[in-house]
Amino acid sequence: MIRFGHIIIATAVVVNLCAVVSGRHGLPARENTAKIAAPQRFPPPEFESGYDLPPSPAAPHPRQSIYEYIDVAVLLAALILASYLVLKMRSRRAIFVLMVFSLVYFGFWRKGCVCPIGAIQNIVLSIFDRDYAVPITVSAFFLLPLIFTLFFGRVFCSAVCPLGAIQDLVLLRPVSVPDWLASGLRVFAYLYLGLAVLFAATGSAFLICRYDPFVSFFRLSGNLNILIIGACFLVVGLFIGRPYCRFFCPYGVILRQLSRLSRWRVTITPDECIGCRLCEDACPFGAIRKPADEWSATEYVRGKKTLALLILLLPVLILFCGWAGARFKNVTSRMHSTVRLAERIYLEEAGEVEGTTDASLAFRATGREVKDLYEEASGVRGQFAIGGWLLGGFMGLVIGVKLTAVSVWRQRTDYEADRAGCLACGRCFKHCPRERLRLSKKDKAIS
């Protein structure tokens, strides 16, 4: 069963990568005679019958901004309620109901936009682009879940995020993914975050929005490729709990780190752990840590040596990955429309391609100098070179820290929810006999 799970993960990864790589390779060449800013060739009519012109073009109003404040209010209320349900009421059923509500409201009703995951990009863009001001509602969407995670753990993931909810609903036959594999796959999430930040900072694209796998379901329309990726995630999600959340979600990566420090968090048992092992298999996300003894002296020494080696290796890894990241600048910078256009114009000028694209025609119609465009594009490439160093260094750090996890050991006496990985879904409560005892006592007290 586990091997089957691996194949599914591998397929999902390959499909996702293919989709990212294939992307949109510019537009098909097409005859185009349009000119920009067409002149107004004909004089206005002089009606002899005194005909009056109809009113100016219709301009329907946008959705009122009050609704966006309502969205923020709903988000805040859902986060407060989720924290209460997870930490105080400890009811999986109530969490489930709130989760379905969030899926309906933020997903199907509000069409999955704007979400905290995508808001990362708005925040990054507003930091790097002086002309872009981030709307207050988007800032609230970004910050509120972070603050709640810092205090109460990943309650946002458990019952508020519509992307998490749709995956949680389809999870029917959970298969456990071994820790080393899960940890390895999570590298994708860090890479995704890094790339999303890189593309947002350079003003190239909002990668997270472009490859949001479930938004097509929420809108019941959209790009076929994305629909297929989403369907793959849901099929994989039948067996592997929340594959997007665990292995790809860029916001989840930030929440993981904050959740490590959370003030309050999910406890499996309401009072004491009796070590019954009943909760061991309850968690479909591999977030329950077993009790562990202290390391023996020999293992301790070996661990210490490995740790020292890995810490020495860390700067080398960071530098190497940074260098490798900067090598990719010609590939990554193609995400930026200016670079894409400059490359196309270069090929056309050099006579290496026949015909034109809409973009190259539009550029030529502006009458701009080709040299200007090249200069601008090489400037953008320069940004991508710096970004590549930073992104590569970040990935090196991530991989290095992940490796050091091999050499550290934590002693545990009880079964505990992993601070970082626990999605606060509440499945583990149900299986704890101490919890059942607490509930039956509560029932008796009520009756």
Add this chain to the structure above:
Amino acid sequence: MAENKNDISRRNLLRNGFFGTCLAGLGGLAGLLAGRLGKTRTLWQIDPNICIACGNCATRCVLEESAVKCTHDFEICGYCEICFGFFEPEPYDITEGAENQSCPTGAIKRKYIEDPYYEYTIDESLCIGCGKCVKGCMTFGNGALFLQVRHDRCLNCNECSIAAACPSGAFKRVPAERPYILKKVGHA
């Protein structure tokens, strides 16, 4: 056991330190964002002076029926008898027959006003935002027809998928108070 307790308290001290740092960091970020806050939210719109009417608007929108529709500015319109927004470039005949029309959905209505003027109105419920008429009017006429995002339909996606595919960079974020970009009236 005593050693263990020390260990735990050291870990807690570190944890509290990081917690405080993160809280301060989030506060700092909030402050930074407060300084960068937009007074208003933004919406997507097409700058008709840059748009080349490539046709992506009809197909790239996440909505089944695109949020982009054609707008007709009557003040710019020349009320031409032979309108190349309405007619194919080489029509069989100057009549309202479907074979002569450039609009694939027949969304433009042609009405006789007086010799030699005809008025063209767009039935928005039929318009799919393909921009065929826009291109015709831009190439041969006054450019009175142009594409605009209809904000009663637009979902205002965080990244507009038409904008991502726009070859001329005509899509931009505009303040929500002035959500339409109309062409300037200025006859030759």
